[in-house]
Amino acid sequence: MTQVKNTFQxxxxxxxxxxxxxxxRLRVLSMMYSKTTATSQPDxxxxxxxIDRVTLYRILNIFEEKGIIHKVFDLNGTANYAVCxxxxxxxxxxxxxxxxxxxxxxxxxxxxxxxxxxxTLPEGFKAESFTLYANGICPKCEKKPHx
Amino acid sequence: MTQVKNTFQxxxxxxxxxxxxxxxRLRVLSMMYSKTTATSQPDxxxxxxxIDRVTLYRILNIFEEKGIIHKVFDLNGTANYAVCxxxxxxxxxxxxxxxxxxxxxxxxxxxxxxxxxxxTLPEGFKAESFTLYANGICPKCEKKPHx
DNA sequence: TGCTAAATGAAATATTGTTGCATTTGTGAT
DNA sequence: ATCACAAATGCAACAATATTTCATTTAGCA
Ligand SMILES: [Mn+2]
Ligand SMILES: [Mn+2]
Ligand SMILES: [Zn+2]
Ligand SMILES: [Zn+2]
Numbered sequence: 185m186t187q188v189k190n191t192f193q194x195x196x197x198x199x200x201x202x203x204x205x206x207x208x209r210l211r212v213l214s215m216m217y218s219k220t221t222a223t224s225q226p227d228x229x230x231x232x233x234x235i236d237r238v239t240l241y242r243i244l245n246i247f248e249e250k251g252i253i254h255k256v257f258d259l260n261g262t263a264n265y266a267v268c269x270x271x272x273x274x275x276x277x278x279x280x281x282x283x284x285x286x287x288x289x290x291x292x293x294x295x296x297x298x299x300x301x302x303x304t305l306p307e308g309f310k311a312e313s314f315t316l317y318a319n320g321i322c323p324k325c326e327k328k329p330h331x
Numbered sequence: 332m333t334q335v336k337n338t339f340q341x342x343x344x345x346x347x348x349x350x351x352x353x354x355x356r357l358r359v360l361s362m363m364y365s366k367t368t369a370t371s372q373p374d375x376x377x378x379x380x381x382i383d384r385v386t387l388y389r390i391l392n393i394f395e396e397k398g399i400i401h402k403v404f405d406l407n408g409t410a411n412y413a414v415c416x417x418x419x420x421x422x423x424x425x426x427x428x429x430x431x432x433x434x435x436x437x438x439x440x441x442x443x444x445x446x447x448x449x450x451t452l453p454e455g456f457k458a459e460s461f462t463l464y465a466n467g468i469c470p471k472c473e474k475k476p477h478x
Numbered sequence: 479t480g481c482t483a484a485a486t487g488a489a490a491t492a493t494t495g496t497t498g499c500a501t502t503t504g505t506g507a508t
Numbered sequence: 509a510t511c512a513c514a515a516a517t518g519c520a521a522c523a524a525t526a527t528t529t530c531a532t533t534t535a536g537c538a
Binding site for chain 1: 402404408409410429431434440442444445448450451452453454455456457458459460461462463464465466467468469470473
């Protein structure tokens with residue numbers, strides 16, 4: 185689902201959202217678009233030692249505000265971020281897809297190509313959005329021999 | 332859904348799970364069974380000032396292990412705990428129901444009486460469990476006037 | 479009643495989230 | 509190309525939460 189993008193496209197993305205083109209932001213975009221799974225702040229820190237923790241924190245926040253990425257919680261409740269497929273606007277996300285948590289490799293996958301059936305809530309509850317989580321084994325882990 | 336229970340029943344629950352009957356555990360059970368929404372660790376701390384934070388932390392952990400309560404994450408990613416309806420065993424939960432996050436009062440509701448339709452995942456993904464989250468306004472907040 | 483493993487409380491450490499502020503830097507206007 | 513200024517970064521500091529260690533207390537049982 186994640187489409188390959190080059191540096192020029194990342195620069196365009198930043199400009200479109202009125203964000204200054206900076207090295208940390210381009211590197212975060214590049215990393216997140218290159219992965220098929222969600223990325224946690226620790227993931228970013230482990231790769232980008234030279235970028236301050238707080239800078240990463242703020243980049244993730246502003247990207248989420250702008251509708252570039254969305255937040256997912258993994259099995260441990262730590263925040264992971266994944267690129268938004270499309271149609272997400274500033275402060276108005278449309279990421280109602282399945283999030284698959286692999287219990288073995290701990291990776292979080294966004295599963296966009298899955299039909300989410302309409303649901304009827306009990307009387308009185310007014311739902312604005314839904315998120316579906318699944319826990320299990322991802323294809324990569326399924327192929328590997330068990331520990 | 333939450334059934335009313337008395338102290339004797341809480342004592343039985345602890346005995347059944349080979350847990351010693353202690354005051355902190357009984358109070359946590361009592362509080363969690365009295366609520367219709369999930370309880371966070373800060374919630375417990377605010378009520379039970381005299382019980383150590385770490386004790387609460389350990390009680391929640393052992394109760395979850397034993398299948399007495401299950402963990403839900405709220406909108407901020409903080410862990411909330413709710414009593415398991417039934418059928419949950421040690422290290423083997425069956426809590427595949429809807430979790431409703433109210434964006435106004437921040438309460439988390441377990442919605443058990445909702446049919447979760449079967450879903451077919453993409454090739455290779457083996458799901459073991461599902462959790463559905465909904466965000467919106469709960470019945471209580473809907474009735475109250477807006478701030 | 480006393481023994482013992484389990485549970486608690488207190489302290490200490492690790493991780494994560496968050497804010498304030500001084501400094502640097504990207505960008506649009508000159 | 510240079511300038512001015514808002515935006516972005518880095519650093520320090522603080523808050524909240526998660527987790528471990530260990531001495532002390534206590535529940536359950538012989
Ligand atoms: Mn997603
Ligand atoms: Mn629940
Ligand atoms: Zn995996
Ligand atoms: Zn509410």
